[in-house]
Amino acid sequence: MIPYKHEPFTDFTLEENKKAYEEALKKVEGYLGQDYPLIIGGERIMTDDKLVSTNPANKEEVIGRVSKASRDLAEKAMKVADETFNTWRKAKPEFRADVLFKAAAIVRRRKHEFSALLTKEAGKPWNEADADTAEGIDFLEYYARQMLKLKDGMPVESRPGEYNRFDYIPLGVGVVISPWNFAFAIMAGTTVAALVTGNTVLLKPASTTPVVAYKFIEVLEEAGMPAGVVNFIPGSGAEVGDYLVDHPRTRFISFTGSREIGTRIYERAGKVNEGQIWLKRVIAEMGGKDTIVVDNTADLELAAQSIVKSAFGFSGQKCSACSRAVIHEEVYDEVVARVEELTKELTYGDPSDNANFTGPVIDQASFDKIMSYIEIGKEEGRLIAGGEGDSSKGFFVAPTVIADLAPDAKIMQDEIFGPVVGITKAKNFDEAIEIANNTDYGLTGAVITTNREHIEQAREDFHAGNLYFNRGCTGAIVGYQPFGGFNMSGTDSKAGGPDYLQLHMQGKTTSETL
Ligand SMILES: NC(=O)c1ccc[n+]([C@@H]2O[C@H](COP(=O)([O-])OP(=O)(O)OC[C@H]3O[C@@H](n4cnc5c(N)ncnc54)[C@H](O)[C@@H]3O)[C@@H](O)[C@H]2O)c1
Numbered sequence: 001m002i003p004y005k006h007e008p009f010t011d012f013t014l015e016e017n018k019k020a021y022e023e024a025l026k027k028v029e030g031y032l033g034q035d036y037p038l039i040i041g042g043e044r045i046m047t048d049d050k051l052v053s054t055n056p057a058n059k060e061e062v063i064g065r066v067s068k069a070s071r072d073l074a075e076k077a078m079k080v081a082d083e084t085f086n087t088w089r090k091a092k093p094e095f096r097a098d099v100l101f102k103a104a105a106i107v108r109r110r111k112h113e114f115s116a117l118l119t120k121e122a123g124k125p126w127n128e129a130d131a132d133t134a135e136g137i138d139f140l141e142y143y144a145r146q147m148l149k150l151k152d153g154m155p156v157e158s159r160p161g162e163y164n165r166f167d168y169i170p171l172g173v174g175v176v177i178s179p180w181n182f183a184f185a186i187m188a189g190t191t192v193a194a195l196v197t198g199n200t201v202l203l204k205p206a207s208t209t210p211v212v213a214y215k216f217i218e219v220l221e222e223a224g225m226p227a228g229v230v231n232f233i234p235g236s237g238a239e240v241g242d243y244l245v246d247h248p249r250t251r252f253i254s255f256t257g258s259r260e261i262g263t264r265i266y267e268r269a270g271k272v273n274e275g276q277i278w279l280k281r282v283i284a285e286m287g288g289k290d291t292i293v294v295d296n297t298a299d300l301e302l303a304a305q306s307i308v309k310s311a312f313g314f315s316g317q318k319c320s321a322c323s324r325a326v327i328h329e330e331v332y333d334e335v336v337a338r339v340e341e342l343t344k345e346l347t348y349g350d351p352s353d354n355a356n357f358t359g360p361v362i363d364q365a366s367f368d369k370i371m372s373y374i375e376i377g378k379e380e381g382r383l384i385a386g387g388e389g390d391s392s393k394g395f396f397v398a399p400t401v402i403a404d405l406a407p408d409a410k411i412m413q414d415e416i417f418g419p420v421v422g423i424t425k426a427k428n429f430d431e432a433i434e435i436a437n438n439t440d441y442g443l444t445g446a447v448i449t450t451n452r453e454h455i456e457q458a459r460e461d462f463h464a465g466n467l468y469f470n471r472g473c474t475g476a477i478v479g480y481q482p483f484g485g486f487n488m489s490g491t492d493s494k495a496g497g498p499d500y501l502q503l504h505m506q507g508k509t510t511s512e513t514l
């Protein structure tokens, strides 16, 4: 087996890659608007009640209509997953890993098609969609290798006349609930981490991006995943989500999404319901309010570029996005002026056109929320770029910068999840770190400085799960920068890291007297 290396990103300045992506967009356009079933135990079930997935850049364009699970169907899926667990838990780890390796090969062959579907369904610009698909491939390749490392457990000591083992065994049925913003990578990564460790899965994808999830289930089937191991049950979070979270046969929940829903799931999962014989495990990866700190010794061009790229890539719809910058007062004016200049140069529009730097936000609710925060920002600070929005055809919001904010302003505290960055001034580096830590979250952060002592100070005191130096705060790579946050950013489960799979298993000690 070749050692793991992350999937390279596509260079779209090359004519052949540009052409290949345009062809992939055409291919995807050829299958828009179809009806999709849900899948339970390999059986395709069409329901009348459908989730209608539309292109956020063009509301009229239907990506697909995906069958919604009712509670009865969710119950049926639970029964199938529960039964299938009895056989799947005994499938050899090598077999389970091979399903992932094969799935990675299939996705790699269809890479641009998956990315083009993300452009259409999630509104991702080409480079962002390409990175999302690449990350999905990375999760498949990385977790398959991790499982092969863990398959014989961990070494423990034995005394004379005794044979001790410490093995990892699967948990049971896992409910995987994924977000729309990494509609391929996070959906695929959380699903395959659960299945490669020997669990069976009920996958509830985000309601705005169910088609790409359906296409991934087809890939798993083609790769040899037995029926019933992953059951595809799109549906309303409130109806199907709550039902499955509460279900006594649910053994664990792997959730990625907002703080609001994550804390709701965490609370509900803590209740032991009738017939339940275990404490549910919860993996919850939630929101962020991520800060870039700019020191007085920083390379100021690097600082401005890092802020703008991390704030506005995919319209700020990343849990890792830079939504606040804290700048040393000695360099504040210069950095703010450059951020303003760079932001005003950004183009936004339909992401199918690669000339646009960024695309739409995901839906009307998100558009409305972002626009109302911009109004708050105008009161709290000084709007220096953007501020406009247009939801007549798609949900477009201009990259927006609000400067001169107080550290405790709403714009500096709430996760807006859109193309809005707030900026505040700090008297010195100590104060900058204090401000960086003054939210409920702790997901990503970055420090731009040439001061080695300040790097070490931030390494100790900047409380973020993923902290970067002299670069932006987005773009963690599987196997290189394990990803997950502190405090209200979640359970710090570190997706794409060496101890992630263990969260889906339990340790079993056996001791034989010889
Ligand atoms: N920390 C991370 O790794 C990470 C990664 C991506 C996104 N996020 C966060 O996700 C959020 C954006 O994603 P979103 O809008 O899809 O989040 P969301 O919380 O609205 O939805 C996430 C998922 O939960 C489901 N859901 C809704 N109500 C539910 C319920 N009552 N029970 C069970 N499931 C329910 C949704 O249908 C969806 O599948 C942002 O806050 C972002 O920061 C975090």
Ligand SMILES: N[C@@H](CCC=O)C(=O)O
Residues within 6 Å of the ligand: 181, 182, 317, 318, 319, 320, 321, 473, 474, 475, 476, 477, 483
């Ligand atoms: N892992 C991604 C963020 C995922 C959340 O949206 C990053 O590092 O930028």
